[in-house]
Amino acid sequence: MRDNDPLVTNPELYTLIFENDRVRVLRYLDHPGDRTAPHSHPDSVMVTLSDFTRRITAGEREVEVDLPAGQARWVAAQQHAGENIGTSRTHSIFIELKEPQPAHLTTPIDTIGPTSH
Template identity: 65%
Template structure:
């Protein structure tokens, strides 16, 4: 469930090699992603935003400012822009089989 395949209007690959894949993400208020997966990743916010991240029955609301950097443990989720501004982010997806430092227990980004 590659985000660039299930939500190509929101995600695009800006760089890929054998170690990382870098995605650019942009949406508008009210936009939603379809369910997708991310491997362990680093997320860099380029805009302030409010989002709801959902996986199965779990849901969290996330509010981040522009210029924040967060760890995103490998996970499957969908998201919705519940704020009044665009969401603009960069995801640096790590390739490899290493375990997630947080045990993939978190939903959404963590500090």
């Protein structure tokens, strides 16, 4: 496991719920005011199980994310930290891909947090 793996940096917030050779599935659950230490995710799909508002920070950049429950969002490989800035808990599932990105898709992605594509 990497030092910046969310299961290492924030074991109180992330739980491993499934893993095989191709994917790893994490549950994330926090409460208003909770923060994560900087950590990284490979390319992932995030599924929201609750409505939430978060601030995602990567270096000097930050973005606020306000998502309803029941959304599926792409999270490109990235390192970031997060903070629950809303009034409800953040509950989501991350499906982390273990397979490398195909060579024809190696354009760098300069986004932080989840995107709709």
